[in-house]
Amino acid sequence: MNLSGISPEVLIAALMVASTPILLAAIGELVVEKAGVLNLGVEGMMIFGAICGFAVAVETGSPALGFLGAAAGAAALSMLFGVLTQFLLSNQVATGLALTLFGLGLSALVGQGYVGVTPPAMAKLDLGPLGDIPFFGRVLFGHDAMVYLSLALVAAVWMFLNRSRAGLILRAVGESHDAAHALGYRVVAIRLGAIAFGGACAGLGGAYLSLIRVPQWTEGMTAGAGWIALAIVVFASWRPWRVLLGAYLFGGVTVLQLNLQAAGLAVPVEYLSMSPYVVTILVLVVMSSGRGRAALNAPASLGRVFHATT
Amino acid sequence: MIRLERRPEPSRAWTAATPILAVALTMLAGGALFAALGKDPVAAIRTIFWDPLFNEQFAAYSRPQLLVKAGPLILIAIGLSLGFRAGVWNIGAEGQYIIGAICGAGVALALYPAESALIFPAMVLAGALGGFLWAMIPAILKTRFNTNEILVSLLLVYVAEQLLASMALGAMRNPEGGGFPGSRNLQQYPSAHNPELLANTGMHWGVVAAFLAVIGAYVLLNRHITGFHIRLAGEAPKAARFAGVRPNALVVFCFGVSGALAGLAGLFEVSGPSGQISIDFNVGYGFTAIIVAFLGRLHPLGILLAGLLMALTYIGGELAQFMLGLPAAAIQAFQGMLLFFLLAVDVLTNYRVRLGRGEVAR
Numbered sequence: 001m002n003l004s005g006i007s008p009e010v011l012i013a014a015l016m017v018a019s020t021p022i023l024l025a026a027i028g029e030l031v032v033e034k035a036g037v038l039n040l041g042v043e044g045m046m047i048f049g050a051i052c053g054f055a056v057a058v059e060t061g062s063p064a065l066g067f068l069g070a071a072a073g074a075a076a077l078s079m080l081f082g083v084l085t086q087f088l089l090s091n092q093v094a095t096g097l098a099l100t101l102f103g104l105g106l107s108a109l110v111g112q113g114y115v116g117v118t119p120p121a122m123a124k125l126d127l128g129p130l131g132d133i134p135f136f137g138r139v140l141f142g143h144d145a146m147v148y149l150s151l152a153l154v155a156a157v158w159m160f161l162n163r164s165r166a167g168l169i170l171r172a173v174g175e176s177h178d179a180a181h182a183l184g185y186r187v188v189a190i191r192l193g194a195i196a197f198g199g200a201c202a203g204l205g206g207a208y209l210s211l212i213r214v215p216q217w218t219e220g221m222t223a224g225a226g227w228i229a230l231a232i233v234v235f236a237s238w239r240p241w242r243v244l245l246g247a248y249l250f251g252g253v254t255v256l257q258l259n260l261q262a263a264g265l266a267v268p269v270e271y272l273s274m275s276p277y278v279v280t281i282l283v284l285v286v287m288s289s290g291r292g293r294a295a296l297n298a299p300a301s302l303g304r305v306f307h308a309t310t
Numbered sequence: 311m312i313r314l315e316r317r318p319e320p321s322r323a324w325t326a327a328t329p330i331l332a333v334a335l336t337m338l339a340g341g342a343l344f345a346a347l348g349k350d351p352v353a354a355i356r357t358i359f360w361d362p363l364f365n366e367q368f369a370a371y372s373r374p375q376l377l378v379k380a381g382p383l384i385l386i387a388i389g390l391s392l393g394f395r396a397g398v399w400n401i402g403a404e405g406q407y408i409i410g411a412i413c414g415a416g417v418a419l420a421l422y423p424a425e426s427a428l429i430f431p432a433m434v435l436a437g438a439l440g441g442f443l444w445a446m447i448p449a450i451l452k453t454r455f456n457t458n459e460i461l462v463s464l465l466l467v468y469v470a471e472q473l474l475a476s477m478a479l480g481a482m483r484n485p486e487g488g489g490f491p492g493s494r495n496l497q498q499y500p501s502a503h504n505p506e507l508l509a510n511t512g513m514h515w516g517v518v519a520a521f522l523a524v525i526g527a528y529v530l531l532n533r534h535i536t537g538f539h540i541r542l543a544g545e546a547p548k549a550a551r552f553a554g555v556r557p558n559a560l561v562v563f564c565f566g567v568s569g570a571l572a573g574l575a576g577l578f579e580v581s582g583p584s585g586q587i588s589i590d591f592n593v594g595y596g597f598t599a600i601i602v603a604f605l606g607r608l609h610p611l612g613i614l615l616a617g618l619l620m621a622l623t624y625i626g627g628e629l630a631q632f633m634l635g636l637p638a639a640a641i642q643a644f645q646g647m648l649l650f651f652l653l654a655v656d657v658l659t660n661y662r663v664r665l666g667r668g669e670v671a672r
Contacts, residue, residue: 040460080650084650084653084654088653088654088656088657089314089657089660089661090653090654090656090657091653093399093460094394094604094649094653095650095653097401097600097649098601098646098649098650098653099650101597101600101601101642101645101646101649102643102646102647102649102650103646104642104646105639105640105641105642105643105644105645105646106639106643106646108637108638108639108642108643109347109637109639109640109642109643111639112637112639219639223468224464224465224467224468227461227464227465228465230461231458231461231465234458234461268476268479268480270472270473270475270476270479270480271472271476273472274468274469274472274473277465277466277468277469278469280465281451281457281461281462281465281466284451284457284458284461284462285451285455285457288455288456288457288458289454289455289456289457307314307316307661
């Protein structure tokens with residue numbers, strides 16, 4: 001085994017890239033759950049975003065348009081969930097599962113003609129002299145625009161939820177939809193907006209996988225990333241900055257195990273490949289066991305059906 | 311303006327009618343999807359739903375396949391339905407299915423080439439136990455640490471898939487297989503083989519187990535206190551607590567039963583129709599079974615019918631792939647669509663649709 005081939009700066013830079021898809025999906029789902037909706041369809045929306053973004057980028061030759069297409073496509077798919085849960089009052093757990101199953105099938109269908117195609121490359125953002133700083137230049141300033149956008153999104157969501165009136169209303173809807181309704185807030189409209197935002201973010205995350213991280217289209221390529229994003233929201237106990245921490249932690253494990261695979265560690269590849277999932281489960285256990293602190297912070301109306309009787 | 315008014319109790323007529331309505335709507339939407347793909351929608355629907363059973367050319371092959379495909383779906387869905395009724399969400403049946411197959415096949419491969427009538431029963435036990443133990447991970451984490459069982463059971467599917475790959479490439483690889491991945495074929499090991507019991511029917515021990523599970527679940531839900539507790543916990547959680555239902559015991563019970571049944575389904579598949587542990591052994595029965603459970607209204611007899619219908623879409627889908635060049639993914643999307651429509655029309659069971667403006671609130 002040769003560990004000297006693993007350099008910390010490459011490792012950290014790769015970590016940021018590996019975390020970005022999950023960070024995008026998780027920060028979107030955070031907003032959805034803060035509005036009191038549990039959308040288990042993240043995996044389905046992510047993979048649909050991955051193929052939408054891929055198809056648009058290949059057809060137009062522009063990765064930026066691809067990301068827009070991914071956000072729009074996944075948001076449109078999330079509206080299926082929105083209509084079912086908000087207007088037809090269906091069970092959110094079951095509907096989220098349906099969204100995942102449908103998204104996986106639909107994306108495979110759309111993606112048939114795109115197997116083996118190489119997408120147009122996205123240019124790294126040129127930050128001028130910043131990129132030449134030793135160590136930090138490589139780690140922090142040598143990425144594509146989406147990495148910075150995902151970080152900006154975390155900050156924006158934090159600002160929105162904690163420092164804006166609209167964010168306060170969204171949280172009120174998530175804590176007690178009946179009270180928010182009685183105060184005259186439009187619970188269903190606010191929730192639909194949150195679901196669409198969550199869908200768009202999941203779509204961006206998926207497109208980041210198919211356009212930059214991999215970059216290729218294969219069926220089922222998200223491989224559970226959407227579920228890990230859901231787990232990270234719980235890990236973060238519904239706080240935006242902790243979502244960032246969770247996503248980077250997960251990205252770290254992923255990158256480390258990939259590097260250990262490459263270095264030829266004397267453990268079968270399959271056991272290294274399962275480590276991100278095992279670590280996610282362990283982290284979930286630790287977070288939820290601490291006298292239910294994480295559970296206490298969960299939005300009180302999470303997953304409950306809202307039916308205005310008056 | 312359209313309003314929804316909650317029914318005092320779910321409508322019985324709509325409970326029975328909604329699955330049929332959902333299937334009809336799915337056929338319409340699916341036909342539109344197939345037309346968008348440039349296929350004749352009527353021919354596609356007929357190839358999927360009619361030809362496997364009644365077309366003289368294909369029926370001889372397709373009819374037995376119906377039970378082969380429906381067996382695991384029904385077996386898994388029966389287990390899942392118990393949990394879904396009680397609000398216990400085991401969505402990792404795919405993983406329990408894989409582990410059941412690995413454990414069952416492991417017993418057979420360890421004893422190869424000994425012949426004994428006890429080997430197959432031992433495999434059945436090992437398969438059920440494997441699925442049971444794999445399901446106990448989310449169940450115990452839920453009851454001990456209050457960890458979300460949906461996420462844990464689902465994440466364990468990916469762990470199980472990696473374990474399967476490791477087994478197919480390493481520990482269980484056929485030493486006489488010329489280096490190809492995959493275990494020995496259990497179909498060629500008489501003591502471990504799960505054969506077709508009646509020629510040309512597709513009936514094997516897994517299908518028998520599925521029928522027994524349907525009967526067992528029916529008796530449990532209608533005649534046994536545990537079944538009553540399951541229904542109570544799902545329909546009225548607060549009343550359940552007063553009635554002395556222990557939520558933790560219920561979680562363990564529901565996960566245990568569904569895990570063991572999924573493990574059995576995996577064992578019967580690996581020892582019968584599939585024959586060997588290979589990387590692509592699992593084909594998504596554990597996830598399709600979720601659709602089957604809901605399509606069957608979480609009722610044992612409904613699940614029996616839903617399992618057969620879903621098996622038909624698998625077989626018909628393969629036929630449509632072969633005859634019309636319909637992509638395999640189209641069937642997957644079609645099955646997902648069915649669950650959507652089912653959940654959408656379910657509103658009619660629990661709510662009355664009223665037209666016109668509502669009365670002024672009092």
